[in-house]
Amino acid sequence: MPSTPDSLPAIVIGGGIGGLAAALALHRRGLQVTVHERAASLEPVGAGLALAPNALRALDVLGVGGRLRALAVRHPAVGLRRPSGRWLARTDTEAVQRHFGDPVLAVARAELIAALVDALPPGTVRTDSPAALHDPGDTHAPARVDTPDGRCEAPLVVAADGIRSATRAQLFPHHPGPxxxxxxxxxxxxxxxxxxxxxxxxxxxxxxxxxxxxxxxxxxxxxxxxxxxxxxxxxxxxxxxxxxxxxxxxxxxxxxxxxxxxxxxxxxxxxxxLTDPLPAFHRGRVALLGDAAHAMSPFQGQGACQAVEDAVVLAAALPAPHESSDPSAALDAYSAARLPRTSRIVAGSHAVGRLVAVRSRPGALLRDSVLAVAGRLPDRVLLDRSAPTYTWQPPTIGAPTAR
Incomplete structure (x- = not known):
């Protein structure tokens, strides 16, 4: 039987954390998904990453939060020191748990990749399979993607092709980029x-x-x-x-x-x-996700966290597969939900980077003195500064899963 727009699979370009999270979110929404990754394997680039409470809630929606919590190592306290060893601030990790309902957990990047892949149907991820957007489509026509198997049509394409995203450059050619x-x-x-x-x-x-x-x-x-x-x-x-x-x-x-x-x-x-925000995270039937949409410096530990949030919000906004093959309204909602939040976090990470960048001795002494004074404040006061990021609540895209 010939394919119809409703039966065509969603295509994800990029098999990193964002692309795999998007594939799993779309799968849980009931869509057929194919991930095209240009690398020959999913061996992750990187070492470790932080999963903050906001990301853990999103991973719960994806059904893998419990697995990652079981792998994480908790330390009774974490803090900030000077190179001399003098403590500037310390935080009780149990206080983070009490305040936000979850700690900030550290896991190896490979462990997160494995958890996402194992939750996907076999054959979802195709490695050594570079894909490139040919046409973003519109309300009347599907998007088209060039793959090693030929040109494919899809009612939805998710571009998670990283900070140097060729898809982003094609959709927004006048944006200055990273x-x-x-x-x-x-x-x-x-x-x-x-x-x-x-x-x-x-x-x-x-x-x-x-x-x-x-x-x-x-x-x-x-x-x-x-x-x-x-x-x-x-x-x-x-x-x-x-x-x-x-x-x-x-x-x-x-x-x-x-x-x-x-x-x-x-x-x-x-x-x-991407310190210059994009005008939107979508065009036509293509959604940008993760570093392709809002690459940020690592100073707040939110890069992977925001990619996982993107995946859940995108999937939740989409109509059920039997309802419509046109995601236009959903992609408008996705951009509206994600662009302001991620722009604030990108700016916040940049601001922390400016503090780290202080090089003069007087400037560093002043910075450290302010940090030391802040470190004496009650945990509740310090943690409230993270509340706009950490208290985010994900939408539901499928049956609830145990934590």
């Missing part, structure tokens, strides 16, 4: 370090920071960020040695963890962000 934040980052996971960390959280220096986050199975996620020209790399090509040069004199256990790290597993990436 801008360099001024920061480069290093990330690695240390397996079973000789010196397990007793102190967890971030360390802020002058124009640089580092973080220590325990993961499941005795692993520790270690990361750094520092001001550097775009495209710069270690002179000898050894980014592990570069991390030791930059952070080897900072407080314990950071130098010890870095010495335990496998040099081959150190990743370096410049930080680019």
């Amino acid at each position: 801008r360099y934040s001024g920061f480069t980052t290093w990330r690695t996971v240390v397996d079973h370090p000789e010196h397990p960390p007793a102190a967890v959280g971030e360390i802020w220096g002058r124009g640089a920071l580092a973080g220590i986050v325990p993961l499941a199975a005795g692993r520790v996620y270690v990361y750094g960020a520092a001001l550097a020209p775009a495209g710069r790399r270690a002179a000898d090509g050894d980014e592990h040695a570069e991390m030791l040069r930059r952070y080897g004199s900072w407080c314990a256990p950071l130098p010890e963890l870095l010495r335990d790290a496998d040099a081959a597993r150190v990743l370096r990436n410049d930080v680019w962000a």
Whole structure:
């Protein structure tokens, strides 16, 4: 029987966290979905990530929140220190749980990818399958996508093709695109370090920071960020040695963890962000999602969280498959819901980055003094600052699932 617009599958371009979350959300909405990922495998790029309460609620809607909570490692307290080791602020993680109903959990990126893939029907994700938008479609015609199997039509295309999204450039050719934040980052996971960390959280220096986050199975996620020209790399090509040069004199256990790290597993990436908001997150029958729509600096730990939120909101806005094959009204609602929220979070992450970027000694002393005073405030006062982000509640797209 020939295909009709109602029976054509939704197409997702990109198999990262945002694309996989979108595929799972659409699947739970009752749509047939195909994910096209250009890489030969879904081996994730990255090391660890934070799942804040807002993201955990969205993952509950997708049916995988409980699995990720079971994998997460909790530490009784996290905080912020100077490179000397002096504490500026500490937060009781149980206070976060009480305040928001969930903690901020740290998981390996691979664990989140695996949870999303395992919840999808077999065959949903096609690797080594680059896809490119040919035509975004409109209210009268489906979108068309070029794939290795030929040109496909779909009533809905979700473009989760990352910060350098070719789809975004095609939909909004006059948008300036991502801008360099001024920061480069290093990330690695240390397996079973000789010196397990007793102190967890971030360390802020002058124009640089580092973080220590325990993961499941005795692993520790270690990361750094520092001001550097775009495209710069270690002179000898050894980014592990570069991390030791930059952070080897900072407080314990950071130098010890870095010495335990496998040099081959150190990743370096410049930080680019869409600091200029897009006019919309859709055009025709195509929705932009995750970094393709609102790439942000990592200083609030919300990049992956917002991509998962996008997926749930998009799926919830869509009509049921038997009701309509035209998603136009749903995509209008999606943009209206997501654009203001993500723009605020992008701006907030940029503002935190400006604090990290302070390089002068007097400026850093002033910044640290203000942080130390704020750190003496009750947990409730400090946590209320995160409330606009963390208290977000997801829509329902299917049968409720246990946490």
